[in-house]
Amino acid sequence: MSSIEAPILSIKNVHKQFGAGCSTCQDQTGRALIKNYCKACGTVYACQDISFDLYPGEILGIVGESGSGKSTLMRCLYFDQEVTSGEAYLSQYEGGEKSLFQESSQKKRYIRNHLMGKVYQNPLLGLKMNFSSIGNIAEKLIAAGNRNVGQMESRGKELLEYVNIPDYRMKEAPKNFSGGMQQRVQIAKALSNNPPILLLDEVTTGLDLSVQASVLDLIKHLQRELAISMIIVSHDLGVIRMLADRTLVMLDGKVIEQGLTDQILEDPQGPYTQQLVQSLL
Structure with a gap:
């Protein structure tokens, strides 16, 4: 990654809240929150002023505990949820001049189907479990x-072979597969x-260690x-x-490092990041 290279994706000031908010939690100067939760009205501030760039060929990691907002952020990036506010620019869409979040539903579908792929923690969200594996790729x-049916079948076989799904199982439904194989089919579909x-x-969560290792090797x-x-x-x-070249650390809906x-890893600055690094030792 070159320091002068333009980002492929720029995320600016993304906010996502669940709830309308109230005078207690909307006062930016003295916001009274428990972590990222307003006890007075029940609003959760899942993502708060998130900004970052993603560069061509880069793997960007986002790490944080459950409830830190990282998966909510991913849902917003893939339009599974709408942001409360913020901007996103993709260099390969409209010359990077239009915020993706402001586009119509039709254009967001185009972006999802041509310019992004997503692999979900829960394969049920990314796969039709009763379709064949090739059928899942054909759907995308x-x-x-x-x-073109012939082209779709050929592309499906190519991708499933690429992620090491045996030829004799390509027309089998993912409901019959192990968790690791389901994630491989998801990866093939996303590509x-x-x-x-x-x-x-969270593509390795819940998988056995040996299966985790094989999925991570595939991603690399x-x-x-x-x-x-x-x-x-x-x-x-x-x-x-x-996996990651650069890393964002999230806590309570904010990027803290x-x-x-x-x-x-070598020089964590904040106490939470230090605690994360210490857990690896």
Whole structure:
């Protein structure tokens, strides 16, 4: 990654809250919150003023405990939820001049189907469990406008082979697969239209250690082979250490520290980040 290279994705001042807020929690000077929760009205400030850039070919890690806002941020980036406010610019969309969050539902679908792929923590959110594995990939291709059955089958086989799904299981439904194999099918589906950006949300959570290792090896292989830009979210700093070039640390809806992953591991600044690093030792 060159220091003078332009970012492929720029996120600016993203806020996401659940609830309308009240006078108690909307007073920015003396906001009375318990972590990121307003006891008076029940509003949760899940993401608070999040800004970062993602560069071509980079893996950006986002680490934090459960409830820190990292998965909410990923849902907002993939339009699974609407932001409360903020901007997002993608260099390969409208020359990077239009905020993605302000676009119509139709244009957001185009962005999801052509310019981004997402792998969910829960495969039920990313896969049709009763479709065949090839059928899942075809679904994504159809959403992007492909109607050629032969091309879709060929592309499906190519991708499933790439993520090490055996040929004889490609027409099998993911409901019959292990968790690790389901994640591999999700990865293949997310890559089906060659998106420049891949979002990975807690993709190894709940998997056995050996299966985790094989999925992480696959992600590293994909990045080397395809030079795709990735954002990977995890509560496990060990996963981030293995994959990420740079890292954001989130706590209570805020980015509290960011920098090169090696730098954060060697010289964590805040007490929470120090605690995370200490847990690796």
